[in-house]
Amino acid sequence: MQHTANAEKLQSVISDDLFPQVQHISDVKQVIEEMKHTSQNLREPQMKALLLLKSLGENKYLHGDKNPYIDLYKYIVGEGKTHIASPDYYLDTIEALIPKPPKPVILAEKGMKK
Numbered sequence: 479m480q481h482t483a484n485a486e487k488l489q490s491v492i493s494d495d496l497f498p499q500v501q502h503i504s505d506v507k508q509v510i511e512e513m514k515h516t517s518q519n520l521r522e523p524q525m526k527a528l529l530l531l532k533s534l535g536e537n538k539y540l541h542g543d544k545n546p547y548i549d550l551y552k553y554i555v556g557e558g559k560t561h562i563a564s565p566d567y568y569l570d571t572i573e574a575l576i577p578k579p580p581k582p583v584i585l586a587e588k589g590m591k592k
Contacts, residue, residue: 505575506572506575509571509575510568510571510572513567513568513571514560519559520555520559528551528554528555531547531550531551532545532547532548532551534547535547535548535551
């Protein structure tokens with residue numbers, strides 16, 4: 479009787495879901511949606527170029543009261559950085575959401591000679 483109880487306990491541990499699974503695709507979609515706005519961080523040279531573009535557009539001598547570059551500026555800062563984001567950014571995110579089993583620990587005696 480004792481052996482069968484131990485076997486049942488062992489079987490329940492082995493068959494149990496030890497690693498949480500992503501239950502719904504909506505979970506992955508929610509994470510991707512949250513990351514969409516930060517998908518392509520602008521570096522310092524890009525920010526300097528955007529500031530120059532914005533200040534050139536505000537030059538009243540050349541353009542009067544209308545900034546011809548404002549739509550381009552808004553596109554780059556807004557959805558443009560999402561459009562040029564590397565697909566690897568999203569693939570790495572999805573891969574990080576998938577639980578990984580722990581690495582096995584290999585125990586060996588110290589001082590073993592071949």
